[in-house]
Structure formats: C-alpha cells, structure tokens
Amino acid sequence: xxxxxxxxxxxxxxxxxxxxxxxxxxxxxxxxxxxxxxxxxxxxxxxxxxxxxxxxxxxxxxxxxxxxxxxxxxxxxxxxxxxxxxxxxxxxxxxxxxxxxxxxxxxxxxxxxxxxxxxxxxxxxxxxxxxxxxxxxxxxxxxxxxxxxxxxxxxxxxxxxxxxxxxxxxxxxxxxxxxxxxxxxxxxxxxxxxxxxxxxxxxxxxxxxxxxxxxxxxxxxxxxxxxxxxxxxxxxxxxxxxxxxxxxxxxxxxxxxxxxxxxxxxxxxxxxxxxxxxxxxxxxxxxxxxxxxxxxxxxxxxxxxxxxxxxxxxxxxxxxxxxxxxxxxxxxxxxxxxxxxxxxxxxxxxxxxxxxxxxxxxxxxxxxxxxxxxxxxxxxxxxxxxxxxxxxxxxxxxxxxxxxxxxxxxxxxxxxxxxxxxxxxxxxxxxxxxxxxxxxxxxxxxxxxxx
Amino acid sequence: xxxxxxxxxxxxxxxxxxxxxxxxxxxxxxxxxxxxxxxxxxxxxxxxxxxxxxxxxxxxxxxxxxxxxxxxxxxxxxxxxxxxxxxxxxxxxxxxxxxxxxxxxxxxxxxxxxxxxxxxxxxxxxxxxxxxxxxxxxxxxxxxxxxxxxxxxxxxxxxxxxxxxxxxxxxxxxxxxxxxxxxxxxxxxxxxxxxxxxxxxxxxxxxxxxxxxxxxxxxxxxxxxxxxxxxxxxxxxxxxxxxxxxxxxxxxxxxxxxxxxxxxxxxxxxxxxxxxxxxxxxxxxxxxxxxxxxxxxxxxxxxxxxxxxxxxxxxxxxxxxxxxxxxxxxxxxxxxxxxxxxxxxxxxxxxxxxxxxxxxxxxxxxxxxxxxxxxxxxxxxxxxxxxxxxxxxxxxxxxxxxxxxxxxxxxxxxxxxxxxxxxxxxxxxxxxxxxxxxxxxxxxxxxxxxx
Numbered sequence: 001x002x003x004x005x006x007x008x009x010x011x012x013x014x015x016x017x018x019x020x021x022x023x024x025x026x027x028x029x030x031x032x033x034x035x036x037x038x039x040x041x042x043x044x045x046x047x048x049x050x051x052x053x054x055x056x057x058x059x060x061x062x063x064x065x066x067x068x069x070x071x072x073x074x075x076x077x078x079x080x081x082x083x084x085x086x087x088x089x090x091x092x093x094x095x096x097x098x099x100x101x102x103x104x105x106x107x108x109x110x111x112x113x114x115x116x117x118x119x120x121x122x123x124x125x126x127x128x129x130x131x132x133x134x135x136x137x138x139x140x141x142x143x144x145x146x147x148x149x150x151x152x153x154x155x156x157x158x159x160x161x162x163x164x165x166x167x168x169x170x171x172x173x174x175x176x177x178x179x180x181x182x183x184x185x186x187x188x189x190x191x192x193x194x195x196x197x198x199x200x201x202x203x204x205x206x207x208x209x210x211x212x213x214x215x216x217x218x219x220x221x222x223x224x225x226x227x228x229x230x231x232x233x234x235x236x237x238x239x240x241x242x243x244x245x246x247x248x249x250x251x252x253x254x255x256x257x258x259x260x261x262x263x264x265x266x267x268x269x270x271x272x273x274x275x276x277x278x279x280x281x282x283x284x285x286x287x288x289x290x291x292x293x294x295x296x297x298x299x300x301x302x303x304x305x306x307x308x309x310x311x312x313x314x315x316x317x318x319x320x321x322x323x324x325x326x327x328x329x330x331x332x333x334x335x336x337x338x339x340x341x342x343x344x345x346x347x348x349x350x351x352x353x354x355x356x357x358x359x360x361x362x363x364x365x366x367x368x369x370x371x372x373x374x375x376x377x378x379x380x381x382x383x384x385x386x387x388x389x390x391x392x393x394x395x396x397x398x399x400x401x402x403x404x405x406x407x408x409x410x411x412x413x414x415x416x417x418x419x420x421x422x423x424x425x426x427x428x429x430x431x432x433x434x435x436x437x438x439x440x441x442x443x444x445x446x447x448x449x450x451x
Numbered sequence: 452x453x454x455x456x457x458x459x460x461x462x463x464x465x466x467x468x469x470x471x472x473x474x475x476x477x478x479x480x481x482x483x484x485x486x487x488x489x490x491x492x493x494x495x496x497x498x499x500x501x502x503x504x505x506x507x508x509x510x511x512x513x514x515x516x517x518x519x520x521x522x523x524x525x526x527x528x529x530x531x532x533x534x535x536x537x538x539x540x541x542x543x544x545x546x547x548x549x550x551x552x553x554x555x556x557x558x559x560x561x562x563x564x565x566x567x568x569x570x571x572x573x574x575x576x577x578x579x580x581x582x583x584x585x586x587x588x589x590x591x592x593x594x595x596x597x598x599x600x601x602x603x604x605x606x607x608x609x610x611x612x613x614x615x616x617x618x619x620x621x622x623x624x625x626x627x628x629x630x631x632x633x634x635x636x637x638x639x640x641x642x643x644x645x646x647x648x649x650x651x652x653x654x655x656x657x658x659x660x661x662x663x664x665x666x667x668x669x670x671x672x673x674x675x676x677x678x679x680x681x682x683x684x685x686x687x688x689x690x691x692x693x694x695x696x697x698x699x700x701x702x703x704x705x706x707x708x709x710x711x712x713x714x715x716x717x718x719x720x721x722x723x724x725x726x727x728x729x730x731x732x733x734x735x736x737x738x739x740x741x742x743x744x745x746x747x748x749x750x751x752x753x754x755x756x757x758x759x760x761x762x763x764x765x766x767x768x769x770x771x772x773x774x775x776x777x778x779x780x781x782x783x784x785x786x787x788x789x790x791x792x793x794x795x796x797x798x799x800x801x802x803x804x805x806x807x808x809x810x811x812x813x814x815x816x817x818x819x820x821x822x823x824x825x826x827x828x829x830x831x832x833x834x835x836x837x838x839x840x841x842x843x844x845x846x847x848x849x850x851x852x853x854x855x856x857x858x859x860x861x862x863x864x865x866x867x868x869x870x871x872x873x874x875x876x877x878x879x880x881x882x883x884x885x886x887x888x889x890x891x892x893x894x895x896x897x898x899x900x901x902x
Contacts, residue, residue, distance in 0.1 A: 026759075027757070027758055027759030027760065027761065028757075028758065028759075029758065087761060088755070088757060088761060090755075090757070150761075151759050151760060152760065178663070192662060194662070194762070196760045196762070198760075203725060204723040204724055204725055205723065205724025205725075206723075206724070206872055206875050206876075207872075207874065207875040207876070208723070208872075208874075208875065209873055209874045209875075210745075210747045210749055210773060210775070211643060211645070211775055211843070212629070212740060212843075212869075213723075213740060214740065214745040214746075214747045214773075214775050215730050215731065215739040215740050215743055215744070215745025215747075215775065216728055216729075216730045216736045216737075216739040216740045216745075217723060217725065217728060217729065217730075218725070218727075218728075218729035219747045219748060221679075221747075221748035221749075221750075221751050221770075222679060222680075222683065222746075222747065222748050224676070224751075225675070225676040225677075225679040225680045225748065225751075226676075226680045228672075228673065228676040228680075229673075229676045229677045229679075229680035229681075230680075232673065272655040272656065272657075272659070272664075272668060273655055273656025273657070274654060274655055274656075274668065274669070274800055275799050275800060276669075276798075276799040276800040277667055277668060277669075277800065278667075278668065278669035278798070278800045279666050279667045279668075280666065285667045286667075288666040288667040289662075289663060289664060289665065289666050289667045292666055293666070294661075294665040294666025294667075295665075295673075296661045296665045296670045296672075296673065296764050297670060297672035297673050297676065297753075297754065298661055298672075298754050298755055298760070298761060298762060298763050298764070298765075299672075299753065299754035299755040299756045299757075299761070299763070299765075300672050300675075300676075300751055300752065300753050300754060300756070300768065301751065301752045301753075301756040302748075302750065302751050302752075303748065303749050303750035303751060303771070304539070304541075304749055304750040304771060305750045305751070305752040305769075305771075306478070306479075306539060306541065306750075307478055307479065307480065308477075308478030308479075308602055308808070309478065309602060309603065309647045309649075309749070309771065309773070309808040309809060310478070310538060310539060310601075310749060310750070310771075310874070311645070311647070311749060311773055311874065312749050312750070312874055312875070313747050313749070314749075314750075317751065318756075319672075320754070320755060320756075320760065320761075322661060322665075322760070322762055324661070324662055324665050324666065347727075347729070348726050348727040349725055349726060349727040349728065349729045357759070357760040358760060392662070392663075418663075421657055421658075421659075422660055423658065423659075423660045423761070423762065423763055424657050424658040424659065424660075424763070425657070425658070
C-alpha cells in the first residue's frame with residue numbers, strides 16, 4: 001500500500017483536513033449544525049472510497065454515519081467503528097495553531113481530532129479505498145461512525161439495538177487507542193469502564209460576605225474539598241462503600257504477562273513533567289491505569305474565579321468526578337454506590353445534588369481470537385516486531401454495549417501515541433503513524449479470516 | 452433633619468442614582484474610566500453640598516476624592532471615610548434588576564453599591580449639606596473617598612502618608628458596616644483583619660486524558676482538595692502553624708459583654724437557608740465572626756467546567772483563600788505563615804505557587820471615646836434605644852492603616868442590614884435606613900466635641 005499512499009498523499013491530506021476543519025464538538029449544543037455537516041462529509045468520503053451504501057442516520061442525539069460494501073455472503077464481514085465527534089478545545093490560548101485549521105509541523109498534523117478519532121477513522125476509509133481500487137477486497141466492510149463518543153454515546157446503543165441485522169459482522173475493528181510507543185506496537189485487549197457524575201454542594205441559599213459570616217457558616221467549597229478528599233484514602237484506595245466488591249484481582253501470572261510491556265518510569269515522569277507518580281499502593285503504574293479502577297476530579301468550580309479578590313462565602317460549589325472501572329464492575333451500579341456514599345458523607349450544614357453524566361462498562365477480548373491474531377501479524381509486518389497485548393486505561397463504553405448487543409468482540413488496533421495529547425491543547429497525529437496505520441489495516445484484511 | 456429630607460427626597464434619589472449608575476468595579480481593569488467618572492461625580496456632589504474644596508487626587512491606583520469645608524481652627528474636625536468602588540456583579544443572572552440601573556422596590560434601593568458603600572457615604576454628604584444650608588455646622592469636615600476598598604486599598608496608605616496634614620482630624624467617621632438588626636442599632640467597635648492569597652497547584656505539565664492516566668498520576672484538583680481540607684481540623688481550628696500565636700483570648704467578662712447583643716440562632720439559620728451552623732468548637736456564632744479568626748475558600752477552579760462531560764486530568768488547579776484576622780494578628784505575618792505552611796504540606800508529585808492578593812490588620816476602638824459616645828447618643832435619639840457595641844467580622848484593613856498613619860481612632864457607624872446582601876446579587880439598601888442614617892449622622896455632629 002506504500003506506493004498508493006505516496007501517489008495519493010496530497011489528496012489524503014485534503015480529505016482529512018476537510019473533516020478536521022469542522023468543529024464537531026458533541027458536548028456543545030451550538031455545534032449541532034457542524035455535527036451534521038461532519039457526518040455528511042464522512043458519508044461522501046465513504047461513497048468516494050467505494051462504499052455502495054453510505055448514509056447519515058438520525059438518532060435521538062447526533063447522527064450516525066453508516067456505510068457498507070457488501071459483496072458476498074461467504075466473505076468475512078468487518079465492522080469498522082469510529083467517532084467523528086471531538087472534545088472541546090479549551091484552554092484555547094494554549095493552542096499553537098487554530099484547533100480547527102489543521103497544520104503540519106515536524107512530521108505531525110496538529111488539530112483537534114487529528115488523532116481522536118478523525119485521524120484514526122480516516123485510515124480505515126483509505127485502507128478500504130486502496131483494497132477496492134486495487135481489486136484486493138475479499139471482505140464485506142461496514143462502517144459505523146458515531147457523533148457522541150466523547151459524551152458517552154447516549155444514543156448509539158438504542159440505534160444498534162434497532163439495527164442488529166445491518167450491523168452483523170465477524171469483528172468490530174476500532175482505531176481509537178494508542179500504541180505503547182513509536183517503536184513498541186501494541187494491541188489493546190481490554191478497556192476500563194466509566195462512571196461520570198456532577199456534584200453540587202449548597203451551603204447558605206445566597207452568596208455571603210466572608211467577613212460577616214466566615215467562621216460561623218459552613219463554606220460549600222471547603223466542604224466539597226473535605227468530601228472529595230475523603231474519597232481516596234492514604235493507600236490510594238477509593239473509599240466509596242462497595243466500590244471494589246466486583247473487581248476481579250488478577251493472578252500473579254496474568255500480572256506477570258502484562259508487565260512484559262516495556263515501561264520506563266523515568267521517561268514517563270519526564271514526559272508528564274512530574275517528580276513523582278501517585279496511585280494505589282501495591283500496584284505498578286501500568287497496573288494502576290490498566291487493571292485497577294481510579295477516581296479523578298475532572299473539573300471543579302465555585303465562588304469568585306475572576307481577576308483579583310472577592311471576599312465571598314459562596315452559596316454553591318460544583319465538581320465533575322469520574323471513576324474508571326475495570327471489567328466486571330458495572331457502571332450503573334458504581335454510579336449508584338457513589339451517589340449513596342456521597343450523600344451519606346454530606347454534613348448537616350450543606351445539601352448535595354448528584355447528576356450522573358454518562359458511563360459504560362469495561363471489556364476484555366481473547367488474545368487467541370482470529371481477529372487479534374490477524375492484527376498481530378499485520379502490525380508485526382509493518383513495525384518489524386510483534387505487538388504487545390496491552391490493557392487500556394481509557395474507556396470506550398459503547399464498545400462494551402456493541403459487544404453485548406451484537407455479540408461480536410471488538411478489536412482495538414490503535415495507532416495513537418502519548419505525545420499526541422488527545423483531549424488537550426495541540427492534539428496531533430504523526431504522519432508516520434497515519435500511514436503505517438493505513439498499511440497495517442490493509443494487511444489486517446489480508447490475514448483476517450472468518451473464524 | 453426629617454423635614455429637609457422630605458423636601459429634597461427626589462433630588463437625593465437623582466443624585467444617589469447618578470453615582471450608582473456608574474459601574475465602578477475596582478477589580479476589573481476595563482472599568483478604569485468608570486472609576487474616574489465616579490470620582491469626578493462625587494467631587495461635584497461634595498461641591499454642591501457645600502465643600503469649599505473638592506478634588507480628584509491621583510494615586511498609584513484608582514483616584515481618591517478629597518473634599519473639605521474648613522472654617523475654624525478651634526472647631527472639632529471630622530474626617531469622613533468612604534469608598535466609591537464596588538464588588539463585581541457575577542452571577543449576573545441572579546439579579547432581579549440591572550445592578551447598575553437602580554430600582555426602588557418594597558421600600559429599598561436595589562443596585563450594586565446601594566449600601567456598600569455608595570449608599571452609606573451618600574448619607575454623609577447629605578447630612579453635611581443639611582448642616583451647611585441650615586447654618587448649623589460647627590465642625591470642620593473632611594471627606595476621603597477611595598476607589599480601592601474592595602481590592603484591599605493598595606494605594607491609600609501611601610497617599611495618606613504623603614497627606615497627613617491634609618487629613619488631620621479628631622475622628623475618622625465611617626459608615627460601611629451593618630447594624631445588628633432593623634430594631635437593634637449597634638456601633639462597631641472592632642473589625643477583623645484580612646489575609647487573602649491565591650494558590651495554584653500544578654501536577655502534570657499538560658492536561659491529560661483521565662482514562663489513560665487516571666490512577667497513576669496525581670490529579671492537582673484532588674491534591675488541592677486534600678490540601679484545603681487539611682487547613683481546618685475537626686474542631687474547626689485552622690492548622691496553619693503559628694496561626695493562633697498572636698490571638699488574644701478574651702476574658703470571660705468581655706465575652707459576657709459581647710453576648711449582650713441580641714441574637715436568635717433560629718432566625719439566623721432561616722435567613723441563610725441552612726440547617727446547621729458550623730465553626731470553631733467552644734465559641735458562639737457571634738464570637739466566631741467577631742473575636743475569632745476564620746479561613747474560607749472564596750473561589751476554586753480547575754479542569755473542565757463547561758457543559759457536559761470531559762474526561763480530563765488537568766494540569767492545574769486554583770483557589771482563592773482568605774483568612775479573617777483578629778486584632779493583634781499581623782496580616783503580613785499570617786500571609787507568610789500560610790505560604791510556608793501551604794508549601795510544606797504540598798506532596799512531591801505537585802508544585803505549588805502562592806500569590807498574596809491583599810490584606811490588612813484588624814482594630815479595636817474604645818467605647819469610652821467622645822466619638823463613640825456622640826454616635827451612641829445620636830443613634831439612641833433616632834432609633835429610640837441605646838445602640839449595642841459590637842465586633843464586626845468583615846475587614847476594612849485600610850482603617851487600621853489610617854489609624855496608624857494619622858493617629859486617629861475610626862468610628863464605625865454603619866446603617867446596613869444583613870438583608871442588604873452586599874457583595875451578592877440584588878444588593879439593596881432600605882430607604883428607612885438611608886434616611887435614619889442621615890438623621891443620626893447630623894445628630895452625631897450635634898453631640899461630638901473635641902476631646
């Protein structure tokens with residue numbers, strides 16, 4: 001496929017940039033027209049690449065793009081999943097170039113979505129186009145691109161339930177994750193689940209002057225800090241009652257296998273600019289993000305946050321809190337346990353409201369599966385070494401849903417790198433990974449046979 | 452003075468509203484022109500009221516308005532202090548009417564600054580005007596209105612040092628505080644000081660995806676919450692090392708005197724909409740805000756605070772933290788102690804920056820002073836009962852500075868009420884208090900003689 005990439009490179013850039021330019025931020029209500037525009041452009045790209053069917057399908061939220069080329073019942077069928085929605089871009093001032101005007105610098109594309117997931121889903125469209133145009137396609141291919149992954153895929157499960165027949169396949173192929181490093185390819189065989197809630201702590205029913213009331217009236221910010229602080233104990237364990245009940249402890253043998261993944265703590269700390277790592281006692285850094293659940297405050301706000309000083313004792317304080325879950329933990333149950341616990345620790349002098357945002361369960365796929373084996377051969381051929389099976393810390397809750405609804409295992413063949421800083425300013429995607437990914441995906445088709 | 456008020460009421464409203472309409476928010480850089488406009492309008496009002504001198508004086512920050520009517524060296528001289536700057540107005544959506552378009556509803560003026568301090572300083576201008584026009588003035592009067600009280604008066608002390616002669620007086624008369632209730636007049640004979648800092652906690656050097664890193668990398672919001680939570684112990688005492696060293700414990704007798712102030716805990720809780728009060732163990736609510744120091748988070752922010760959910764593990768978290776101090780605690784020393792303590796409790800996996808905002812010392816004035824006695828007689832005549840000496844929780848740090856620089860005691864004859872919700876949305880000032888205040892101030896002049 002190398003020659004094909006070389007010949008078509010400029011067109012590839014033009015096409016990819018045309019979708020990167022659309023600010024398809026799913027969490028921002030005012031971006032609704034951009035969501036549709038992006039979906040329509042993707043359907044167009046699928047048709048141009050060789051899909052005989054490509055449509056924008058309404059859901060209860062942002063639309064789904066479905067495309068397919070179905071030739072022969074006897075051929076294996078690959079369902080490609082991706083998402084065209086992106087994260088918000090704030091803090092905007094930290095971006096070196098416009099997040100929605102892609103720029104190539106130092107061998108990488110810089111734009112929101114350059115990697116997550118527009119860049120990665122684009123590799124699938126181009127690998128498919130290559131196989132079609134060169135007459136090498138021996139698979140039925142279906143594309144399912146959703147527009148709500150970054151907000152927890154609230155509509156896709158219901159849409160998939162209604163379209164089980166349409167989505168029937170032998171594997172769900174996904175590129176929405178990272179490799180261990182540029183030189184260490186890896187295939188993600190498990191992802192953490194997610195429970196995400198917003199909490200509100202209310203003290204007095206109006207903002208007060210901190211001079212007149214400070215010391216006599218509980219300050220909801222101080223109380224929220226107390227409550228958040230109590231959620232993780234001195235050993236780095238989450239104190240929510242019942243939180244670990246369903247967590248399966250891994251065997252020493254399994255932990256040994258996972259520890260094969262190369263990892264340099266010094267490099268890791270340097271990359272993040274931190275002096276020390278911090279996490280649950282008794283587990284390594286990779287285990288803490290791979291096989292152990294975690295709890296993070298994703299956002300906090302309350303009181304006066306503007307320029308200068310305001311001596312206010314505020315009425316309300318807020319936080320967005322998320323928990324990453326491991327397989328066997330149920331997202332809905334954890335959300336419930338968290339809510340009960342958080343209410344139970346609220347002192348008398350405040351009231352608490354909890355709003356669940358979204359969530360999903362984790363999952364695990366067998367290394368022995370034909371899809372894993374095909375991906376492994378494909379990546380080995382492109383990178384020159386056998387990829388490492390890894391466990392991912394991030395969540396693609398919808399994949400656990402699709403697995404349950406369609407009865408098909410997802411395979412996570414991701415080409416992102418840590419350096420891409422997805423969800424952060426200056427998201428990027430290395431051209432090298434973009435092109436290696438296209439090549440590896442085209443080889444996946446070569447090696448993947450129906451089980 | 453009642454008849455004079457009745458005759459001139461509409462003009463009084465027009466004049467007061469003309470200054471309330473100017474958005475003189477001292478903390479907002481873009482309001483600089485409004486600050487000047489407000490100062491000029493005040494100088495104009497002073498001249499019209501009978502000042503033979505009224506000028507806008509530049510300082511290193513927002514200008515000071517100085518006005519005076521100096522007639523006879525042998526007369527006692529009153530220095531009126533007030534401030535024309537106001538607090539920010541956010542959250543704007545909670546205001547029932549435009550904060551800078553005053554409205555009279557249910558017997559009160561609603562506007563930012565209606566009480567604090569434009570409404571209260573206006574009473575002094577009108578009491579002065581009455582005495583001048585009726586030929587009853589037997590005092591030299593000086594007016595000092597600053598534009599930086601809400602940001603900690605960074606420039607006034609230096610300006611006062613340079614203008615000691617100009618400011619020479621027998622008393623500093625201030626209306627910038629509240630009475631205990633509408634039916635219980637009080638005179639504030641002490642105020643708490645203030646130390647106000649902004650803290651920044653930095654974890655990783657960029658925002659991270661909480662799925663990829665959550666559990667392995669310290670989240671600066673969680674760490675900030677831990678640190679804030681540790682600042683107050685289970686007994687409601689501040690844990691900053693050395694914090695209480697200079698606090699003078701009051702004698703049982705003094706505590707008894709202060710407890711004379713009528714106080715109904717049920718009403719207090721109802722007014723604030725809280726089920727329980729919270730504060731330092733072993734002290735009453737009035738003591739907690741009057742004679743004991745306190746610590747409050749005035750603002751907190753970090754991570755994603757927009758609509759919906761973003762799974763970010765942020766790089767930075769911020770808080771504005773203020774401490775109210777009692778007389779004998781030194782603001783600069785406390786800021787230093789806080790900074791040292793906060794740095795000392797920062798774990799290895801984060802770094803901490805501390806920016807002092809502003810501060811000032813508390814002060815106490817003798818009840819036996821001629822000024823206190825004159826104020827007491829004046830208020831008793833207007834309200835029909837003797838005012839209660841009280842201790843205020845709020846800070847007017849600059850008064851401690853003026854007391855030190857000029858060697859004159861300040862007298863806090865405030866007419867605000869709790870219901871006025873200064874610093875909050877829908878700040879108001881009762882017309883009844885506005886007019887009673889004018890009357891009481893005119894009577895103060897009647898009873899105040901040089902000591």
